[in-house]
Structure formats: C-alpha cells, structure tokens
Amino acid sequence: MNLLLDVGNSRIKCAISNESDNLVPLNVSINHRDGFNAENCWLNIRQCLEVNQLGLPSIIGISCVRPSVTEALVDSAKCYFEAELHIAKTQKYHKQLINSYAVPDTMGVDRWLAMLAATRGGEQAAMVIDCGTAMTIDLVASGGQHLGGYIVAGLENQLSALLSNTERVFAGDNLTDTLVTPGQNTQACVLNGLYAQAIAFIEQQIQFALSQGITETWFTGGNAQKLIQPIKMRSLYPEMALNHNDLLIFEGLLTSLQEDRKKI
Ligand SMILES: Nc1ncnc2c1ncn2[C@@H]1O[C@H](COP(=O)(O)OP(=O)(O)OP(=O)(O)O)[C@@H](O)[C@H]1O
Ligand SMILES: CC(C)(CO)[C@@H](O)C(=O)NCCC(=O)O
Ligand SMILES: [K+]
CATH class of the missing domain: 3.30.420.40 (ATPase, nucleotide binding domain)
Structure with missing residues (x-):
C-alpha cells in the first residue's frame, strides 16, 4: 500500500x-x-x-x-x-507531456502532477484549473505540449485582499452564492463581483483552449464545485467537456511514483 x-x-x-x-x-x-x-x-x-x-x-x-x-x-x-x-518533482517532460518552463523546477509540482493526470502523460489535450489557495490554469495542446498557464489569487485570497484594504466593504462569512448578476448591496456586489471575475476568466480561457483544439477541462481543488456549477449552467461553450476530479494531484503523484519505481 x-x-x-x-x-x-x-x-x-x-x-x-x-x-x-x-x-x-x-x-x-x-x-x-x-x-x-x-x-x-x-x-x-x-x-x-x-x-x-x-x-x-x-x-x-x-x-x-x-x-x-x-x-x-x-x-x-x-x-x-x-x-x-x-x-515528486516537476519534470521537463514525462512521456508525451512537455513542460513549457525553461526551468521546470520553478513550476509548482501540484500543477505538473495535475497536468500529468489530466492529459494521461500528454496523450490527451486538456486544460487544468486548480481552484485552491491560488487558482492556476494550465493548458496542454494535443501532442502533449504545455502551452503555459496562469497563477492568480484564489477566491478567499482575492476577497481578503479587498476586505483588508477597505473599511466599508464586507462580504459576510461564506462564499455560498455564485451569482454573476450586478449586486444591489455591498455583500452582493462583492460576492457577485468575485464570481463574475473568476468565471469570466475561466470562460475566456475555455474559448482560447477551444481555439487550440483543447476540448477537455479538468477542475480540481477546494473551490472547484463553486466555479464549475455556474459555468455549466451558463453553458456558453458546449463543445468543452467540463470535468471535476478532486484526486487529480494524487493520480499524478501515483504516476510519478510508479515511474520512480521502474528506475530501481
Ligand atoms: N477540509 C476541507 N474539506 C473540503 N473543503 C475544504 C476544506 N477546508 C477548506 N475547504 C474549502 O476549500 C477551499 C479552497 O481551499 P483550499 O486552499 O483548502 O483548497 P486546496 O486547493 O485543496 O488548497 P491548496 O492550495 O492548499 O492545495 C476553501 O475555501 C474552503 O472553502
Ligand atoms: C502556484 C501554486 C502556489 C499553486 O498551488 C504552486 O504551484 C506554486 O507554488 N508554484 C510555484 C510557481 C510556479 O508554478 O511557477
Ligand atoms: K492545490
């Protein structure tokens, strides 16, 4: 085990x-x-x-x-x-998956392992969205080339940056609603703005991914469900398959571990 x-x-x-x-x-x-x-x-x-x-x-x-x-x-x-x-360490390549970083070591291993799992070693094109403390998006084209990615603050961190630098802005205790309509009180303005921003970013990247021939998106991380749901509801890009897998990093880690075993 x-x-x-x-x-x-x-x-x-x-x-x-x-x-x-x-x-x-x-x-x-x-x-x-x-x-x-x-x-x-x-x-x-x-x-x-x-x-x-x-x-x-x-x-x-x-x-x-x-x-x-x-x-x-x-x-x-x-x-x-x-x-x-x-x-586990971030690599320059694994099977067909090729890292775009010139210095692979500087890429967080969570991103690498999630890509490894989502693309099955570069066999399949995919976009990976990790919605955790940070939110990262990574794109892998068919053929396994990593096109690059994005690192932005996760939902809670975006919120706390806003709240800690203002006096009259508040948001309540939990990130329950995922509405993207204009808010009509402080809390709704803040929360709907938070989601509208994250969802617009993701939808923009879905559009870009599709233009690159990527038709699979994998969501992972603590806030995955909150973001995937409204994007599914809006259904702007039906050509993109939207998947949720909380075990993506573990799957990649298992692959990395198996590869290491083979060397012994
Ligand atoms: N024990 C938990 N089980 C499930 N969800 C949690 C738990 N703790 C926190 N969360 C939720 O997950 C959200 C994202 O946070 P968190 O950063 O913990 O996820 P993550 O992607 O797994 O994190 P990390 O960046 O540390 O890998 C938090 O805002 C919170 O709502
Ligand atoms: C971006 C995070 C924080 C996401 O967990 C992690 O992958 C990390 O610390 N990365 C190092 C910087 C990079 O990936 O380029
Ligand atoms: K993570």
Missing part, C-alpha cells in the same frame, strides 16, 4: 493506493498554516490508517508546494513509518 500526501498551500490532504492502484482518499485534512507540527501530522495520519484498518504503507509519496513543510515532514517521517519516501 502507498500513502500519498498532497501538501498544498493551506492544507495537507491524503490518500492511499492499493495493489491495483485504486486511490482512496483519507479523511484527514491538516491545516499547516498556523503552528504546523510535522509530528502531529504523521500521528494524525497513522491514527487514521489504524482506525480504518488500512495497514502501514511501504511507500509514502509527497507532492509539496511548501519546501519548509516538506523538510519538516521528511525529518520526522521515520519516527512514525518505516516506508520509503518519494518526493
């Missing part, structure tokens, strides 16, 4: 993969922003495995966009698991 960790900008998410390479997400979500403690993190995961009678992993694969957190996790892993560690 393999244990897979997706160390994001805000949260650590986990999954396991069995002998048949089936992925099962684990019900642990660890916030590593305030007072991260790697030992508690491993302990949490161990307990979760025990409670669910899942046994212990022989390999632990890690996708991490925060090097300081990776370091802390690597340092303390051996106290809790005897597993071999695999730290």
Whole structure:
C-alpha cells in the first residue's frame, strides 16, 4: 500500500493506493498554516490508517508546494513509518507531456502532477484549473505540449485582499452564492463581483483552449464545485467537456511514483 500526501498551500490532504492502484482518499485534512507540527501530522495520519484498518504503507509519496513543510515532514517521517519516501518533482517532460518552463523546477509540482493526470502523460489535450489557495490554469495542446498557464489569487485570497484594504466593504462569512448578476448591496456586489471575475476568466480561457483544439477541462481543488456549477449552467461553450476530479494531484503523484519505481 502507498500513502500519498498532497501538501498544498493551506492544507495537507491524503490518500492511499492499493495493489491495483485504486486511490482512496483519507479523511484527514491538516491545516499547516498556523503552528504546523510535522509530528502531529504523521500521528494524525497513522491514527487514521489504524482506525480504518488500512495497514502501514511501504511507500509514502509527497507532492509539496511548501519546501519548509516538506523538510519538516521528511525529518520526522521515520519516527512514525518505516516506508520509503518519494518526493515528486516537476519534470521537463514525462512521456508525451512537455513542460513549457525553461526551468521546470520553478513550476509548482501540484500543477505538473495535475497536468500529468489530466492529459494521461500528454496523450490527451486538456486544460487544468486548480481552484485552491491560488487558482492556476494550465493548458496542454494535443501532442502533449504545455502551452503555459496562469497563477492568480484564489477566491478567499482575492476577497481578503479587498476586505483588508477597505473599511466599508464586507462580504459576510461564506462564499455560498455564485451569482454573476450586478449586486444591489455591498455583500452582493462583492460576492457577485468575485464570481463574475473568476468565471469570466475561466470562460475566456475555455474559448482560447477551444481555439487550440483543447476540448477537455479538468477542475480540481477546494473551490472547484463553486466555479464549475455556474459555468455549466451558463453553458456558453458546449463543445468543452467540463470535468471535476478532486484526486487529480494524487493520480499524478501515483504516476510519478510508479515511474520512480521502474528506475530501481
Ligand atoms: N477540509 C476541507 N474539506 C473540503 N473543503 C475544504 C476544506 N477546508 C477548506 N475547504 C474549502 O476549500 C477551499 C479552497 O481551499 P483550499 O486552499 O483548502 O483548497 P486546496 O486547493 O485543496 O488548497 P491548496 O492550495 O492548499 O492545495 C476553501 O475555501 C474552503 O472553502
Ligand atoms: C502556484 C501554486 C502556489 C499553486 O498551488 C504552486 O504551484 C506554486 O507554488 N508554484 C510555484 C510557481 C510556479 O508554478 O511557477
Ligand atoms: K492545490
């Protein structure tokens, strides 16, 4: 059994993969922003495995966009698991998928792994939209060439930038509605504006992707559902298939781990 960790900008998410390479997400979500403690993190995961009678992993694969957190996790892993560690790295290419970055290492490995999974190693053209702490969009043409991407602040971060730099603008506590019509009170103006902006950006990229022959979009990340729903409802580009897969990074991580195994 393999244990897979997706160390994001805000949260650590986990999954396991069995002998048949089936992925099962684990019900642990660890916030590593305030007072991260790697030992508690491993302990949490161990307990979760025990409670669910899942046994212990022989390999632990890690996708991490925060090097300081990776370091802390690597340092303390051996106290809790005897597993071999695999730290995924962004590559220049994998099978047919070719990274457009001249210095691949500078691309977040979450983006690379999500592309790897969405395109099945570059076999299929795809656009990947990760709606997390940051929102990233990446485009891969048929033939596997990465055309490039975008990094913008995620919904919560856009909102907090606005609220923390104004005095009378407020938005309430949750991002429930996804209306894109003009607001008629402060909260509606802020929330509808937030969504109108994100959705306009995504629809613009859908249009661009289609012009490049890309007809599959994959959404992932904590806010995926909130964005995919209104885009589906509006249905401006029926030629584009809109998919949601929260396991995209884990799937890519598993591929990266398998590739590493082959080298041994
Ligand atoms: N435990 C959770 N389970 C599901 N959704 C969550 C959880 N915690 C936060 N979220 C939602 O996910 C949204 C996106 O946040 P988050 O950044 O955690 O997602 P992510 O893409 O997985 O993050 P990261 O950038 O850390 O990889 C948050 O605004 C929140 O609404
Ligand atoms: C853009 C984020 C923050 C998205 O999680 C991550 O992929 C990252 O830290 N990337 C490094 C910069 C880059 O991808 O060009
Ligand atoms: K992410």
